[in-house]
Amino acid sequence: MAVSLVITRITVEVGVSKMITVVANLKGGSGKSTVSFNLAIWLAEQGFEVQALDLDPQLTLHDVARIRKEEGHEPELNVIAQETPDFNTSIKLEMVIDVGAANQAGMREAIRNADRVIIPVPPSQPDVWATQRFLKTVREAREGVSKELEIYVFVNRADTHHAVRESDDTAAALAQLPGIKLLPQRLYQRTIYRRSMSEGLAVFELWRGSKGAEEFETFARALYQ
Template identity: 30%
Template sequence: MIIVVANSKGGVGKSTLAVHLAAWLHEQGHSVTLADCDAQHSSSDWAKEAVPGVKTVRLTDPDEIHDRLPILGQEADYVVADGPGSNTETSRALLLRADLALVPCKASMLEVRALAQATNVLRQAQDIRGGHPRALIVLSMVGKTYRLTQDMKDAATALELPLAKTSLILRQIYADAPGQGAVVWQLGSRGREAADEVKSLFSEVLPESRKAKSARRPAKQIVG
């Protein structure tokens, strides 16, 4: 299965979501490749440190994505592709090859309105492919006291993209994790709340990917 984390805006939480998803799938016992499709290569460097068992590849050329992504998809149980912030052709190639698109979006009216633009290529891909890839908006960097306003719900509904029930809260630990070469559940008690929410998001989005406890790999722990 090929999962792309896509939003043509930068700084919305794509790499954070992609690395955590790849790490979670790996810990459920699956073979996982993280395809870093952003020219800055931040997610592949981070994933190599945090979850060495996840294979990483850098793919930024659209033709290379078209040609290699399906092969990578056959070689691993899951390919998680971290999309670029701006390159339209790279995004298009990813969305034409993906089975599922997760679209992180900051929880603000301005950002939700901008989603129409940011998901243009996604809609084109769905149009060409008869509705594929299935896509889901994930609200990211949500203020702790935040309530989804009716305006935002209406804007999301107008896009005809479903919204994941679980959102990611704005928490310092997410911003600290790459510097520690870790994912949030490797950071001890400081990371617990973030770990709970991010794992419940993945269980919600990919319920079939959860495996029996005995099949899970032991988790790396960095505490301190």
């Protein structure tokens, strides 16, 4: 009995949690693909067996995984591009799903099956409004589902300059939204997010120890404590 308890604990520690994480929002350009990609690579580095799904017809996640493979970077990221998510084959793996408004049906199906939804929100009023509307979509998609859903919202592309107030204002507005957890960890507007993706690398692989790398590590750790 004692032995099996120990084994269970070890299993959890190496990260066999098999969660379905959906990174979504209604607006394009909010950072869904950037966050999905970096998170999937981070999870793989932590020892999770990761399956990424790209449900967005833009296929950004699919494309960056292809570049990563062509460049020979390890670990390889396995991305399945689908219109409708198929959970039967991959449910044993840690899943990260990138989906946007261009695939409403796929988005609803992904959210319906998710354990958690992560919503990146750029610092602007229209993005706060879009997030409010998106939360309605999330609630509708979960109708009749008894499994609990965690909804994490955070400010992405936050202003690095302290005098700019929009990031704080956005965080304050998001904090008022019911049923969500506002992550205090922000990802800032940094060139490294664009540059690393174009090379098929995560921010923490391109330049370890950089501000972008460290903030992403902190962010990912907050999500997968």
